[in-house]
Amino acid sequence: MSIRIAAWLLSLVTAGAHATCAQHLLVSGYFSDNVAIYDACSGAFLRQLDEAGHVHGAQAVRLNPADGLLYVVSERDDQVQRYRADLDYAFVDVFAQFGADVDPTGIAFGADGRVYVASYGTSRVLELDPADGTVIGTVLPSDSGLLGADNGLAMSGAGLLYVPGYDSSSVARIDPATMQVEAAFVPGGSAGLFETRGIVDEGATILVGGEGSGAIYRFDATTGEYLGTVVSGLNHPTGLAIAPDGSLLVLAGNRVRRHDRASGALLGILAEGAAGGISGGTFLALVPNPEAIFEDGFDA
Numbered sequence: 565m566s567i568r569i570a571a572w573l574l575s576l577v578t579a580g581a582h583a584t585c586a587q588h589l590l591v592s593g594y595f596s597d598n599v600a601i602y603d604a605c606s607g608a609f610l611r612q613l614d615e616a617g618h619v620h621g622a623q624a625v626r627l628n629p630a631d632g633l634l635y636v637v638s639e640r641d642d643q644v645q646r647y648r649a650d651l652d653y654a655f656v657d658v659f660a661q662f663g664a665d666v667d668p669t670g671i672a673f674g675a676d677g678r679v680y681v682a683s684y685g686t687s688r689v690l691e692l693d694p695a696d697g698t699v700i701g702t703v704l705p706s707d708s709g710l711l712g713a714d715n716g717l718a719m720s721g722a723g724l725l726y727v728p729g730y731d732s733s734s735v736a737r738i739d740p741a742t743m744q745v746e747a748a749f750v751p752g753g754s755a756g757l758f759e760t761r762g763i764v765d766e767g768a769t770i771l772v773g774g775e776g777s778g779a780i781y782r783f784d785a786t787t788g789e790y791l792g793t794v795v796s797g798l799n800h801p802t803g804l805a806i807a808p809d810g811s812l813l814v815l816a817g818n819r820v821r822r823h824d825r826a827s828g829a830l831l832g833i834l835a836e837g838a839a840g841g842i843s844g845g846t847f848l849a850l851v852p853n854p855e856a857i858f859e860d861g862f863d864a
Contacts, residue, residue, distance in 0.1 A: 586856045587808065590849040591815060592622035592636075593842035599625055599636060601653070601838025601849075604807070604850055607820070607835035613653050618645055624670045624715040625849045630677045630694065634851065635659065637668050637681070637715065644671060644681060644697065651854045660697030666690075670717025670727060670739055674740060680725060682713035689713055689727055689738065703738050708747035710736045715847050716763040716773065716804070720785065726770055728760035735760060735788070738759060750783050755790040757781055762804030762847075769824075771812065773801045780804070780814065780828075795828040803848030818845045 574652030585605035590613065592599050597614035597620050609819065613619075613636070621640035622861035627649060628635055630779050633656060634647040644660040647653050650721075660681065662668055665750030667685030679692040680703065689704035704727055719725055727736040734757075735750035749779070750757065750772065769791060772781050779796040783789060797803075809829055812823045818837030823830055837845050 565720060576728060585853055589805075589813075589820065589852045590625050590634075590847075591820065591835065591837060591842055591845055592625055592803070592847040592849075593620050593818075593837070593841060593844055594623065594639070594846045595687045595844035596622075596841050597623060598839070598841060600842055602820075602840065604834075604853070607833070609835070609839035611653075614655060616655060618655055622846065624682075624717065624847050626671050626673065627851050628673050628679070628851070632672065634729045635671050635679075637671055637686070639667055639669060642666050642668060644692075645667060649851060649854065660692055660699075662699075668812075669713065669715040670728075672717045672719040674719060675723060675858070676741065679688045679696070680717065680719070680740075682715065682717040682727060684712050684714060684730065687711050687713055687729070687731075689717065689725065691740075703740055703743065704736055704745060708736060708745060710734055710747050714761055715802075716761050718763045718765055718770075720765040720770070722785075724785075725761045726765070727762055728772070730759050730761060730775075733758045733760055733774070733776070735763065735770075735783070737788070746788075749788040750790075751758070751788075754788075755781055755784075755793065756783060761802045762815075764805075764806055765806045766825075767787075771804060773804050773814070775800050775802055778816075780812070780823075793828075794825065795823050802846050805848040805850050807850070813848055813850075815845045815848050818842050820848065 589604040646656040670682035691701040698766035710729035720734035725738040734752040751782035762773035801816040803815035820835040
């Protein structure tokens with residue numbers, strides 16, 4: 565092997581060893597009033613999203629592709645707050661302020677820029693003006709039968725909203741384009757589902773977490789049919805996310821666990837909530853790491 569080739573190989577190894585993870589993992593703590601930021605590859609705690617005490621009762625955190633800002637649901641403030649998704653994660657503003665009965669939990673964004681918020685207090689899903697955060701409509705009414713709309717509110721790739729009903733142990737499905745509502749898309753208690761929390765879109769199927777039943781279930785995304793239990797025996801699972809490698813991340817017992825989505829096998833513990841001061845963990849989000857480096861055209 566020539567000296568030039570050896571040096572090139574060494575440079576590749578060195579670059580890989582010091583590569584910056586392409587994503588950050590955000591973990592919300594309801595009782596600890598914080599959103600902790602972790603390295604999504606190593607699980608190392610990096611920093612708090614907010615050091616100024618803006619957040620009280622942290623729930624869903626999502627990146628809005630329309631403006632590139634992080635939207636954080638602060639339930640006990642009845643607010644949706646915004647932060648920059650840059651190196652400083654600086655606080656921007658209070659995007660939406662609700663009445664004391666709303667108790668916002670989840671947030672989701674449509675491909676058309678529309679903004680939706682789940683209201684636990686009124687069992688509704690509200691549509692907000694994307695410019696000023698005011699309520700401009702209701703896409704799930706309070707009398708639908710779903711109770712306790714929670715933070716797993718999710719927009720699928722097909723443009724459908726899935727709503728977890730924590731108190732009704734059910735899932736609603738909404739087509740915002742037609743305003744068609746299937747309030748009991750997954751009926752309450754299906755397959756043992758209890759206290760519905762996290763929902764993630766798999767395309768043809770959805771994964772649904774039952775905090776009270778300690779399990780993650782798979783349902784058909786078209787019919788709502790129960791297809792199987794992916795993981796059981798969990799300690800109050802709340803947040804769910806699909807990692808870039810296709811594995812399932814589950815926030816349970818203030819730990820972020822990694823599971824195989826096919827077999828449900830535990831692949832390891834990615835992050836410890838205690839490292840970030842998390843108490844009462846509610847939500848997981850993966851966002852681009854502002855510090856990620858790009859070398860030779862490859863995402864590190």
